[in-house]
Amino acid sequence: MNRFNDRYSELVYHLFYEDNWCSLNELSKKTGYSKSTLWRDLLHTDSTLPPEWKIEKNEAQGVRLIKPKNGTIEELWFHLRSENTYFQTLELILLNNGVTINYITQHVHISRSTVYRQLEKIEEVVKSAGVQLTHSPYKIVGDEKKIRRFIMQYVEYMSGNLNDFITSFDIKEFQEHVLKLLKEHKTSLHMGAIQRLAIILHISNIRITHSCFVTIPQAVIDENEHSTVFEISKKLFKFMEKISNREKQIQEIFFFSLYLMSEEMSLNRTQELRYIRSKLNSDSGMPLNHFLINLSREIGLDVSQDDIFMYEFAQTLRGITFDLKLKTDTRINNILQFVPYFEKNPLFGMIQEIAKNISREFSISFEDIEILEIFMLVQASILRKKNQMVIETALVCRSYVEKDYIREVLKHHFGNQLNIYVMDFSDIDSLYRKNGFDLLITTDLGQLINIEHIPIYKVSSFPTPSEIKEIKIFTRENFIDRYGLNHNILYPFEDDID
Numbered sequence: 408m409n410r411f412n413d414r415y416s417e418l419v420y421h422l423f424y425e426d427n428w429c430s431l432n433e434l435s436k437k438t439g440y441s442k443s444t445l446w447r448d449l450l451h452t453d454s455t456l457p458p459e460w461k462i463e464k465n466e467a468q469g470v471r472l473i474k475p476k477n478g479t480i481e482e483l484w485f486h487l488r489s490e491n492t493y494f495q496t497l498e499l500i501l502l503n504n505g506v507t508i509n510y511i512t513q514h515v516h517i518s519r520s521t522v523y524r525q526l527e528k529i530e531e532v533v534k535s536a537g538v539q540l541t542h543s544p545y546k547i548v549g550d551e552k553k554i555r556r557f558i559m560q561y562v563e564y565m566s567g568n569l570n571d572f573i574t575s576f577d578i579k580e581f582q583e584h585v586l587k588l589l590k591e592h593k594t595s596l597h598m599g600a601i602q603r604l605a606i607i608l609h610i611s612n613i614r615i616t617h618s619c620f621v622t623i624p625q626a627v628i629d630e631n632e633h634s635t636v637f638e639i640s641k642k643l644f645k646f647m648e649k650i651s652n653r654e655k656q657i658q659e660i661f662f663f664s665l666y667l668m669s670e671e672m673s674l675n676r677t678q679e680l681r682y683i684r685s686k687l688n689s690d691s692g693m694p695l696n697h698f699l700i701n702l703s704r705e706i707g708l709d710v711s712q713d714d715i716f717m718y719e720f721a722q723t724l725r726g727i728t729f730d731l732k733l734k735t736d737t738r739i740n741n742i743l744q745f746v747p748y749f750e751k752n753p754l755f756g757m758i759q760e761i762a763k764n765i766s767r768e769f770s771i772s773f774e775d776i777e778i779l780e781i782f783m784l785v786q787a788s789i790l791r792k793k794n795q796m797v798i799e800t801a802l803v804c805r806s807y808v809e810k811d812y813i814r815e816v817l818k819h820h821f822g823n824q825l826n827i828y829v830m831d832f833s834d835i836d837s838l839y840r841k842n843g844f845d846l847l848i849t850t851d852l853g854q855l856i857n858i859e860h861i862p863i864y865k866v867s868s869f870p871t872p873s874e875i876k877e878i879k880i881f882t883r884e885n886f887i888d889r890y891g892l893n894h895n896i897l898y899p900f901e902d903d904i905d
Contacts, residue, residue: 414440415452416484420748422462422472423480430469457486484744488565492517496525497532501558504617505544533557551614551621552662558610563741569602575612576646578605584646588639593674597722600670607666608646611659615648620655621662628661636671640664669729672722680714683721687711694769695724701761706754707892708789716788723780727771742783746775753895755782789896793886800825801838801861803849809868816870817848817878824882845885848878 421437422429431442438445449470453462459475460483474483488494495515499506511522526545533540536557538549547554562572569578582601589595614620631637640663647663650656673679686692687699699720703709710716749755758781762773802817804810810829817825825846830837832851838844838858847863862881866874887894 414438414444415448415455416487417747418445418448418452419472419483419487420480422470423474423483425471428465428468428471433469452487455487455490457483481741481744485565492521493525493528494565496522497529497561500529500540500545500547501561502613503546504619505541505546507544511545536560551619554619555607555610555614555621558613559607560743562606562610564744569605573605573609575609575648581605581608581643581646584643585639588642592635592639594635594639595672595674596667596670597672604663604666604670608643608663611663612648615650615659620650621658623658623661623665628657631661631664631668634664634668636667637661637664640667669726676714676718679721680718683717694765694771695721697768698724698761698765701764702758702785705757705761705893706785706789706896708792708890710785710788713788713791715791716784719784720781723777723784727773727777742779743776746779749779749782750775752782754785755779757896758782758785785896789892792890794824796824796882796886796889797826798824798845798882798885799843800827800846800848801830801844802827803830803832803835803847803851805832805850809850812868813848813850813866813870816875820875821878821882846878846881 417438418434421434431445434440434445435442440448449462449464456462460478461473462470463473464470492515496511496517499511499514508519508522511517512519515522517525526540530540533547537553538547538557540546541548547557582605585601585604611621637660640660643663644660647656647659650659683695687696699711703711710720750759755778759773759778762778762781765771766773800817802810802814804813814827814829817827828844835858838847838861844861847858847861849863849865850868851865864874864878864881866878886892
């Protein structure tokens, strides 16, 4: 699906991320496109932006994106994609049981030659999804499970309003019914699961009306027909399209139960963590163990000691092994659209390489979406560690007013990261007697303090942004040195102090 993510989307991403003036030279370096191409793209993009969005141009400063309050990049992408005739053509093909060139030209309002160019691009994307595009009429054919997953990816990629997309049942009624059943069966699901289940159920309903059905091996059904998720799925029958063939209906119910099963969450995280760690040294847990060892070595931080990371990472790995075991594919996520902007990131590449080696050794498949999920989990773990770090700080000031003000300024910028001990100049000797201090911040002009074993940062009575920035640089370097981290993996959270 990312092949549709043309340079217009890439351009607005970089402008949105910068949130400031950006020269064409900078944009050219980041996107790889020439300045003349970017200028044409800017003119085109500005004409297609939604209300309250605007691209400002200035010969001296460059360009910048003006966005409304609370405007998000996903909202902007959704608007641009909804206006993009490539996506309009793809949607007609995905949601109809075969369309002609005439049908597309009439509904998308483009020429036949434009449709043919779009179909060539669509055929490439469809092929990469493991299915095919037939001609005259144009429709998607192949493994039904892969077709439905492809449609699911399209829906999440477009990030539209579910209420507009789901028309085969009442989504609010569905949500209430699912919650009731979960309570009855003492089952819990991951965050956002009900929305994802609603999408896949509606897609199933669409495909059933086109007389396209899934096929699940009978052995898989026999093994799981008494499971809780299958019982819940059967009780959601009223939201499903009816099929005259009972066997096909059961297969469709079971197909939905697979997605429900993949969304199941343990009710007791402590017990689940104990189970996860007990599996690390078993044969079945070898891929997880090898991945964690290699990952921890590369980033310089033992992520296996982070309970939150371990639990969430195990869920990602569980989804992969779940799909391999049951010969299905339930891997879906709306963050897929961000892959192009992080795949060149050093940490992303590092995780990708580790995953590739593990895949060869243990026959387990990692796709870009899993790499991005793990990338996010690792970044969260690193930031969690950084947020827990406490730097013992001595603050030496010339007056009680200065002391009170500077201490609150430091708290404002660093929160609890600096554990501040306020001292008078007469207390300087204690800095020699105690080895627990990591940092000294002072307003001394140089006459009174002369020590070398503690880093010293001087600030004004009214600390300036540049002085605060210097302390931020120290906290970053202290964090990296303290844990022996690979400094390249802190992107993008430290860009403002480089």
